[in-house]
Amino acid sequence: MTTINPEEILVKLLGELQEIADDGSHSFDTLQQSARACSMTLDNLRGYLTTHAFPAPDLEIFFFKHIKPSVEGRLLFFLKLFDLLGQLPLYNEDEGKAFWQQKIQEVERYIFQFGEIWHYFNAHADHLDLHYFTRPTATPISGVSSLRQLTDPGFETPQSHNFACITASRMLIDYCSRQLGRSDPALPFTFTWTGSAQALTEVIYGFNEMQVLDGKRHEIAKVKAFFERVFNFPMSNIYKNWEHIRLRKKAELRFSTKPSWHSANARIMMTSMHSAKLLR
Template identity: 30%
Template sequence: MKYSKQIIASLERNIQNLPCNPENPFEKIELGISYCQKSLKKLRHRILAHGFPSPEVECQFFKHIKPKALGYLIYFLYLSDFEMSKPKTTSKKLKSFTQQYITDYQNYFLEHKEFYLYLMRNRIDRDCEYFLRSQGVVKFHSDALPYCMDNEFSTSHDFIAAKIFAHNLLIEHLNKELILSHNSLSTENRTPYNIPWTGTKTDLIELMYALHETGAINNGNTEIKELADFFQLVFKIDLGEYYRTYIEIRTRKINPTKFLDRMKNNLLTRITEADN
């Protein structure tokens, strides 16, 4: 396991030191793909030659080690697709194109919601089912293909874990691209007010999605990303990966709209007291 971790550490150092040339992003992408391929080859050779000392170590490898190397490879491959496909026209079209890619990557989390939340909550109770080669169950999904083709170096869910890792990297990268390319509000247009948000981030995200769904802002023609940028600017708050928080809001078993319900109840109380 120590050797495998060293391979990942070396891979991440190489990725961090990749050349950054906005005029030719494919130079970075090609080198990144090459590093990932070499790392996966080393990991595969090591595992097939030496195996694992215990099922627990095997689970750790296919849950945390291989998905990183494979996830970086998926990241660079998908990034090359984005770079080749993005429009070379107006910034408005590029912005819309980029936001659609971000939405598509986020939808993968919803497609595998149960497993995604399993990983995000650091659960281990089903590791043997997901990350032991001998206990994998083939599901009718294209992401089962690697396990069907190579069950010596794959489990039923390590590829999905790798794609989740890759999609998070892609979303982070594309969000940075949006900020760098647009710098949506210049310094002189920034709000002069200092009214911080004192509720929780989750509360603000719940409100943001509610406003978006009601079409109360710009007749519903404003994207979630734009609303998030606006709220973060006005309230001087970093909402972080708000799409993840929205997924957690959706999975609440009791009272999924608890902040909105609290707002309604408090307003009704004020109206009642004012009438007395």
């Protein structure tokens, strides 16, 4: 029997959400569908933890820092947006702008209340991950997060829920900002990556090798963080993903008599593999 890992569960959810509201706009009906999909995905993640153990701390950290907050944060976002649309008044253009600006200010005040955790999130820091995103053996009662750990100890860490709240808040700010600029034809689109982590790994290494980001190569971790934010897609060990891709490509070339040089992806991959070999 094939086991679906947490990353695949998240990718499946993102694909479902894309189908429910392809253009990013929402009605009460699509919000209910989206919230239901997120809730079911959280149940799937909880079920995964009941039958699987993390073989290493970094995998547990990745789950509670990225996977679970991505799902729970979206659920919170859809529920909050459902409530927000219920408050939406009948207004003219000026009143509409004032409404969305007020909501942005309210969310910003809320998000800044997280203080150090907000800065930790925004800076993509990792020096306290072992404390923030692994489940403690004993939980002192000191606030809402501790109560959540007591009621569902296998599905909470000290900061996983706070990261979900911050994720939801940022999504809500983005949504409100789009409402303010909806009539602007230059408004950029937002997309969510629904492909595999290995496919995005190839894209990241390919872009970096072609030196099309500020005209130079960068540290892969920096490019990875950029693409994660652009595509709302957290990634775990990109270096391990790349090593698997590199070995697979070498095996394909070894057994192929006529490699296709007409594929742009193949050219990017060959160039990236050559660069990786030089840097090893």
